[in-house]
Structures are given as C-alpha cells and as structure tokens.
Amino acid sequence: MAKPTKPLYSSLDEWVDVQPLEQYEKVNPLAPIFYTDEYKDATSYFRGIVKSGEMSPRVLDLTEHIIRLNPAHYTAWQYRYRTLMSIKAPLDVELKLMDELAVKYLKTYQVWHHRRLILTETRDPQRELAFVEESLREDTKNYHTWSHRQWVLSHFNDIDLWRGELDFLDTMFNQDIRNNSAWHHRFFVVFQSGVREGEEDRERVVRRELTFTKQNISFAPNNPSAWNYLRGVLEFNKLPFSTVTTFVFPYTQPTDPEAVDLVDLDNPPPSKQAELPCPAAIEFLADIYESEGGESLLKANQLWKSLADEHDTMRKRYWEYRIKESLQKGST
Amino acid sequence: MANSRPLRPAPDDAFPTATSRLQAETEAVLLDHIPTQASAETTQAPAKLHKSAHIQFLARNFIQGFPAKYTSQDASQPWLMFWTLQSFSVLQVGLDPGNKQRAIDTILTWQHPDGGFGGGPGQGAHLLATYASVCALSIAGGPGEKGGWDQIDRKKMYQFFMSLKQPDGSFLVAHHAEVDVRGIYCLLVTATLLDIITPELVEGTASFIASCQTYEGGFSSASQPYYSSVPYTPESLLSSPRPPLGEAHGGYTFCALASWVLLQPFLDLSPRERPQINTKSLLRWLVQMQGSPAEIGGFRGRANKLVDGCYSWWVGGAFGLLEALGVSAAVGPVSPGGGGGVEMSGEEGEGREDGKHGEDEHEWDDVDGPPFLPSTILADLAHKIDVADSFFNREALQEYILFAGQHPTGGLRDKPPKQASPFSGISIV
Numbered sequence: 001m002a003k004p005t006k007p008l009y010s011s012l013d014e015w016v017d018v019q020p021l022e023q024y025e026k027v028n029p030l031a032p033i034f035y036t037d038e039y040k041d042a043t044s045y046f047r048g049i050v051k052s053g054e055m056s057p058r059v060l061d062l063t064e065h066i067i068r069l070n071p072a073h074y075t076a077w078q079y080r081y082r083t084l085m086s087i088k089a090p091l092d093v094e095l096k097l098m099d100e101l102a103v104k105y106l107k108t109y110q111v112w113h114h115r116r117l118i119l120t121e122t123r124d125p126q127r128e129l130a131f132v133e134e135s136l137r138e139d140t141k142n143y144h145t146w147s148h149r150q151w152v153l154s155h156f157n158d159i160d161l162w163r164g165e166l167d168f169l170d171t172m173f174n175q176d177i178r179n180n181s182a183w184h185h186r187f188f189v190v191f192q193s194g195v196r197e198g199e200e201d202r203e204r205v206v207r208r209e210l211t212f213t214k215q216n217i218s219f220a221p222n223n224p225s226a227w228n229y230l231r232g233v234l235e236f237n238k239l240p241f242s243t244v245t246t247f248v249f250p251y252t253q254p255t256d257p258e259a260v261d262l263v264d265l266d267n268p269p270p271s272k273q274a275e276l277p278c279p280a281a282i283e284f285l286a287d288i289y290e291s292e293g294g295e296s297l298l299k300a301n302q303l304w305k306s307l308a309d310e311h312d313t314m315r316k317r318y319w320e321y322r323i324k325e326s327l328q329k330g331s332t
Numbered sequence: 333m334a335n336s337r338p339l340r341p342a343p344d345d346a347f348p349t350a351t352s353r354l355q356a357e358t359e360a361v362l363l364d365h366i367p368t369q370a371s372a373e374t375t376q377a378p379a380k381l382h383k384s385a386h387i388q389f390l391a392r393n394f395i396q397g398f399p400a401k402y403t404s405q406d407a408s409q410p411w412l413m414f415w416t417l418q419s420f421s422v423l424q425v426g427l428d429p430g431n432k433q434r435a436i437d438t439i440l441t442w443q444h445p446d447g448g449f450g451g452g453p454g455q456g457a458h459l460l461a462t463y464a465s466v467c468a469l470s471i472a473g474g475p476g477e478k479g480g481w482d483q484i485d486r487k488k489m490y491q492f493f494m495s496l497k498q499p500d501g502s503f504l505v506a507h508h509a510e511v512d513v514r515g516i517y518c519l520l521v522t523a524t525l526l527d528i529i530t531p532e533l534v535e536g537t538a539s540f541i542a543s544c545q546t547y548e549g550g551f552s553s554a555s556q557p558y559y560s561s562v563p564y565t566p567e568s569l570l571s572s573p574r575p576p577l578g579e580a581h582g583g584y585t586f587c588a589l590a591s592w593v594l595l596q597p598f599l600d601l602s603p604r605e606r607p608q609i610n611t612k613s614l615l616r617w618l619v620q621m622q623g624s625p626a627e628i629g630g631f632r633g634r635a636n637k638l639v640d641g642c643y644s645w646w647v648g649g650a651f652g653l654l655e656a657l658g659v660s661a662a663v664g665p666v667s668p669g670g671g672g673g674v675e676m677s678g679e680e681g682e683g684r685e686d687g688k689h690g691e692d693e694h695e696w697d698d699v700d701g702p703p704f705l706p707s708t709i710l711a712d713l714a715h716k717i718d719v720a721d722s723f724f725n726r727e728a729l730q731e732y733i734l735f736a737g738q739h740p741t742g743g744l745r746d747k748p749p750k751q752a753s754p755f756s757g758i759s760i761v
Contacts, residue, residue, distance in 0.1 A: 023453050027441050029434070029437075031397070031413050033406060034399055034400050047454040050454060069403065070406055072407050075450065075454075075455040077508075113510040143553070143579075143581065146578055150578070151577055177349060178352060181579055187547050221345055225635050236547060273345055315725070318619040
C-alpha cells in the first residue's frame with residue numbers, strides 16, 4: 001500500500017477540537033472495505049466536519065487530502081465546493097489545483113464537473129481550450145475531456161472560442177482519422193451549436209464537409225467514423241444519400257489493380273492499398289437503392305444478401321431483417 | 333465452432349493510426365483465447381461458465397470484505413452490495429437469514445436524512461447510490477419493521493429528486509454535481525419501483541433524453557441547453573440548438589433508451605410537441621457495435637474503440653429495450669440458440685441461457701459504476717429480450733464471454749489479460 005502522505009489527524013493538535021465519526025457505529029456491515037489507516041482517519045474527521053457544518057480553510061486541506069486518496073469521493077467534492085463559496089476562496093488557485101488533478105484522475109467525473117463549477121463562477125474560459133488540448137494528449141478519446149470542451153464552447157458561446165475549432169480538429173485528424181470523438185466534435189461544431197460568423201453560407205459549409213469526409217474515406221475506406229459522419233451530414237441537411245452515389249460506387253467493388261491515379265476532388269477514388277469491397281459502402285449503396293424503391297429494391301436486396309453471406313456475416317440477422325423489412329414495405 | 337468463421341483482421345487499408353494499431357494488438361491477444369479445431373476435438377467438452385469459481389470470488393469479498401484497493405469504491409458501497417447480491421441471485425445462491433439482516437441493516441445506514449441514499453454512511457445523497465441501495469433492498473429486503481423496504485422514506489426521496497431537477501427536464505446526479513443520463517435512468521427506475529413517479533417529476537425529461545441522440549444513432553451522456561433572454565426556466569428553453577455533449581456511447585445509450593421506455597406513459601404530457609427518437613438509426617448503430625469474428629463477436633461501446641465484456645450487457649440489453657418499443661427483428665427463426673457448440677451450463681448443470689441480468693463497465697469504468705434494470709422491471713420485458721436477440725449474433729457473444737471473459741481463477745473480466753472484478757462479473761452473467 002502507498003505510504004501515508006500526511007500524519008494522522010488524530011495525532012494533530014490543531015484538529016483536536018473536531019470529533020471524528022466512525023463510519024459504521026451500530027452495524028456490523030457486509031461487504032466492507034479494508035481501508036488504510038490514513039484513509040480511515042481522514043474520512044472519520046471529514047464525517048465529523050460535515051456533521052458540525054464547519055466551513056474553513058482547513059476543510060479545503062482535508063477535502064483535498066481525501067480527494068487525492070479517492071477522487072471519486074463525490075461528497076468531499078461537494079463539501080469542498082460549498083466551502084470555497086462560503087469562505088470566498090480565490091478561485092484561480094482552485095483552478096490551478098484542478099489542472100493537476102484533472103490530468104491525474106482523467107477518468108473521474110468529479111474532477112471535470114468541479115472544474116465546470118469553478119469556471120461557471122469565474123466566467124473566464126480563456127485558457128480552457130488549450131488546457132483541454134493538452135489533456136487530450138494523455139488520452140485522445142477521453143469522454144469527459146471532449147464533453148468538457150463542448151461544454152466550454154456552448155456555455156460561454158464566445159466567437160473567439162469557436163474560431164479555432166476547425167484548426168484544432170485538423171490537428172486531431174492528422175494524428176488519427178479514426179478518432180470517433182474528433183468526428184463527433186466536428187459535427188457538434190459545424191452543425192449542432194448554431195451558425196456563426198463566416199459560416200452563414202450553409203450550402204458552402206455542406207460542400208466543404210462532404211469534400212472533407214470523402215477525402216478521408218479515400219485514405220482509409222474501412223473507417224466507420226467517416227461513414228457515420230457522411231450519413232450524419234446528409235441526414236441533418238435533408239439531402240438524399242444519392243447525392244454521393246458516384247463517389248460511393250467504386251468502394252463497393254473489388255480493388256481494381258488497373259486503376260490509374262486521378263485527382264477528382266468531388267469523387268476521390270479509394271487508395272491503392274484499400275481493402276475492398278468495403279462493407280460500409282455496400283450498406284450505403286443499398287440504402288440508396290432502397291430509397292429509390294421499385295426495381296431498385298431488388299438491387300438493395302442483393303447487396304444486403306452479399307453482406308449477410310459474405311462481407312459482414314457477423315450482422316447476418318440484421319441484414320436479413322433489412323431484406324424482410326424492405327419487402328414488407330414494398331408490398332404495401 | 334468458433335474457428336469455422338474466417339478470422340479476418342480489422343482492415344487498416346495500409347493506413348495505420350493509433351486506433352488501428354491498438355485494434356490489431358487486441359485482436360492478437362483475443363486470438364489466443366479461441367480454441368483451435370484440434371483442441372476442441374480432443375477435449376470434446378462444450379465451453380462452460382465456471383460457476384463455482386465465480387461464486388467463491390464473490391463470497392470472499394462479500395463476507396470477508398474487499399481489499400484496500402477497493403477504496404476507490406468507497407463512495408460506491410451500495411454498488412458493491414448490489415452487484416454481489418444480484419450475482420448471487422443470478423447464480424441461484426441464497427443468503428442465510430443472519431446475513432440477509434446484516435445486508436438490510438448495512439444498506440439502511442446509507443439513507444440520507446434529507447432523502448435518497450449516499451455512497452456510504454454520512455455521504456451525500458446521490459442518484460446512483462440511491463438506485464443501487466433500493467435495488468439491493470429489493471433483493472435482500474422485504475416488508476415489515478426490519479425488512480428495509482418500508483424504512484425507505486418515500487416522501488423525502490421525492491423531495492430529493494425534485495431538488496435535482498433542471499429547467500431542461502434533466503436531473504443532477506447529486507447537489508452541485510453533473511447531469512447525465514445514468515442518473516436519470518437511476519431516478520426513473522427508483523421512482524417506478526417506489527411508485528412515486530408523477531407527471532410533475534418527469535415533465536420535460538423525455539425531450540431531454542431525445543436531445544441526447546447523436547447523428548450516429550446512439551446516445552450521449554447529456555445535452556447542452558440554450559435559453560432565450562429569460563434564462564433558466566422551462567419556458568425559455570430553446571428547442572434548437574440543443575447539442576449532445578459527447579459521442580454515441582453504449583452505456584449512455586442503454587440508460588437513455590431504458591429511460592425512454594419508462595417514460596412512455598408520460599410522452600403525451602410534454603408541454604410542446606411530442607418528443608421523438610430515431611429507432612432506425614439507433615438499431616443500425618447498435619448492430620454496428622458488435623465486433624468481428626476476430627474479436628469473437630464481443631461488443632464495443634463506441635465506434636472505433638475496443639470490444640469490452642461490459643458492453644455485453646449495455647449494448648446487448650439495449651436490443652431488448654428496442655423490442656419493447658415495437659422494433660422487432662421477427663425475421664427467420666426467433667430463437668437462434670443451439671448450433672454454436674457452446675453451452676451456458678455451469679458445473680452444477682443448472683446454468684441458463686437467458687440470464688441477461690447484470691452489468692458492469694470497464695472501458696466505462698469512470699466511477700460509481702453502471703446501473704442495470706432490476707429483475708422486477710426486467711420481468712415484463714424478458715420474453716421480448718429473447719426475441720430481440722435475433723438482431724445480433726448471440727452465439728458469437730457467448731464465445732467472447734466464455735473464451736475471453738473468464739479469468740482462470742474465477743471472476744469475469746473485460747478482456748484478457750485483465751483482472752476479474754465484481755462489475756465485470758455481474759454484467760456478463
């Protein structure tokens with residue numbers, strides 16, 4: 001076990017006025033945890049403090065101590081926040097501490113939420129985006145970190161904050177075009193948080209996004225994040241999937257060794273090393289055929305069958321469901 | 333047999349990135365856990381869930397206590413209790429009256445004087461701890477003076493719930509804490525079990541849930557409200573923009589969808605238009621979460637992330653919830669069972685295939701642990717879940733759990749070579 005980081009509170013004169021509280025006084029508990037003496041001592045004094053309602057600078061020390069031993073102790077966080085507000089503690093100091101703790105306890109809900117509470121008070125998000133970028137280096141797909149960035153952007157909704165987002169995303173995509181968190185963030189920034197200065201021409205924005213997505217699919221066609229984004233852009237903007245039929249078709253075919261290099265920004269072809277046919281493309285093309293209806297349903301069914309029997313057998317039942325469903329629709 | 337399917341590695345299109353490298357490493361580890369044709373023929377034994385080893389793993393912690401590394405779960409004591417009780421229940425292990433009473437007495441020490449339950453004695457009330465405590469009492473407790481069930485203060489519980497309510501229909505998980513769909517799911521299940529769910533309590537909640545569905549089809553943890561000039565009232569909440577915070581995620585999707593199912597009787601009470609979710613894109617997203625044969629058909633929790641045993645429950649369970657909403661597979665044979673060469677029979681020969689209870693999270697291990705539907709609510713969905721399994725490849729998922737998910741010394745885990753934990757155990761069973 002880790003060595004104690006501090007002397008026990010029970011040995012300190014300045015805590016002698018606090019009555020520590022045992023966790024279980026009258027009950028012999030089931031499923032207990034064997035705590036270290038340090039943790040048991042600190043939490044016993046914390047229970048004593050909560051009972052007395054004391055809010056003072058030493059409560060900040062005590063709660064920080066507990067948080068470092070167990071960052072998921074939400075009651076320590078809660079009481080810490082109340083104490084900070086009550087004694088009007090300097091919040092820039094608190095945020096500095098959070099810089100350290102957020103990276104240390106990246107996967108804990110509380111570190112991120114406490115940060116939000118502090119920022120809501122200070123109303124000063126200026127260094128937040130850089131901080132998030134820094135902590136994404138530790139874990140490029142951390143859910144809390146991405147959510148925090150999105151909260152900062154939408155809560156403060158300041159044009160200066162939004163301005164750099166696409167450049168930031170370029171950096172992330174350059175590292176890993178399969179980072180689904182980055183794709184989601186792009187959708188959040190471009191489509192779901194209102195329209196900002198310079199983005200008023202929505203047709204141009206949609207064209208830009210389609211070009212961006214197709215380009216990324218051409219580099220690595222078997223990337224579900226990119227196909228999901230393509231679907232998202234079209235559906236959100238109420239455009240039919242057939243808008244991109246010409247682009248999608250080559251990805252549904254086996255690799256063509258005879259293919260010549262060509263530059264076509266609207267319809268970039270699969271890279272030479274692409275592993276084709278790509279199941280996501282086959283699914284996409286089947287959706288196009290299904291929406292055409294009539295004779296095309298047969299073509300959709302053939303594609304679903306090829307997925308069920310050959311290209312994506314794990315989802316056989318789903319593809320069979322799609323066939324059945326389309327036949328039911330077609331007959332009514 | 334497991335090895336009759338082609339094991340094509342995830343294609344990286346000769347364009348490797350961090351995601352595809354980690355994926356390839358994981359597939360290599362999983363490959364070692366698939367029996368070869370030869371070993372399968374010589375042993376002749378079907379794959380088994382090692383039931384008695386798992387029970388010992390659970391009982392050791394339950395009676396003797398959890399080692400110090402579980403200090404990280406100090407604010408989740410109700411979860412340790414609930415997971416263990418639920419695992420015993422699924423594995424058909426009974427508790428003697430003395431330990432049953434100890435369990436009830438322990439749980440009641442977590443009730444907060446102002447309503448709800450905390451993660452331990454003296455801790456603040458929290459929706460996740462409240463849910464786990466009430467569910468644990470639904471297993472170990474009963475009516476009467478010492479039964480625990482009647483000692484839940486329903487009136488204060490309701491007041492606690494209302495004190496967490498936000499103008500956008502969401503709820504904080506605790507005072508000064510975050511909003512997310514886990515907490516809402518926990519609140520709705522608890523309120524349903526205790527019969528304190530009211531139109532007032534859930535006004536606007538369905539719209540909030542609907543706003544968490546992302547373009548991918550699954551659900552995120554929360555959404556961000558925008559308000560018109562008079563801030564922070566339900567009247568000033570704008571219907572757009574209302575963006576999801578975070579990408580589609582298996583755990584949050586389960587919680588959101590289960591909430592949506594529980595909110596069905598209240599949908600027409602919505603102050604504005606009836607909220608809607610897109611079940612078609614949701615179904616598509618869910619089936620896409622199942623891994624390839626090279627991943628032994630386990631589930632992942634987000635696009636381009638790794639498979640993880642805990643999502644057997646989260647994503648697998650979501651299919652059953654969809655079925656409850658009338659999205660029915662209903663193609664081909666309803667029950668896919670058999671033919672997989674895998675039997676779920678325990679050493680005692682009483683294992684059942686339909687033990688879908690349980691949960692866990694690993695990749696989703698952020699903190700207080702995941703909720704899941706208590707058997708009382710699950711009961712009326714149970715028959716539908718069997719049908720719904722025809723949406724995904726059930727035999728393949730069983731193989732993932734039995735070959736990759738069992739720790740050799742007992743307990744279940746996310747994936748090899750990780751350690752077993754009670755959370756994995758419950759989810760996967």
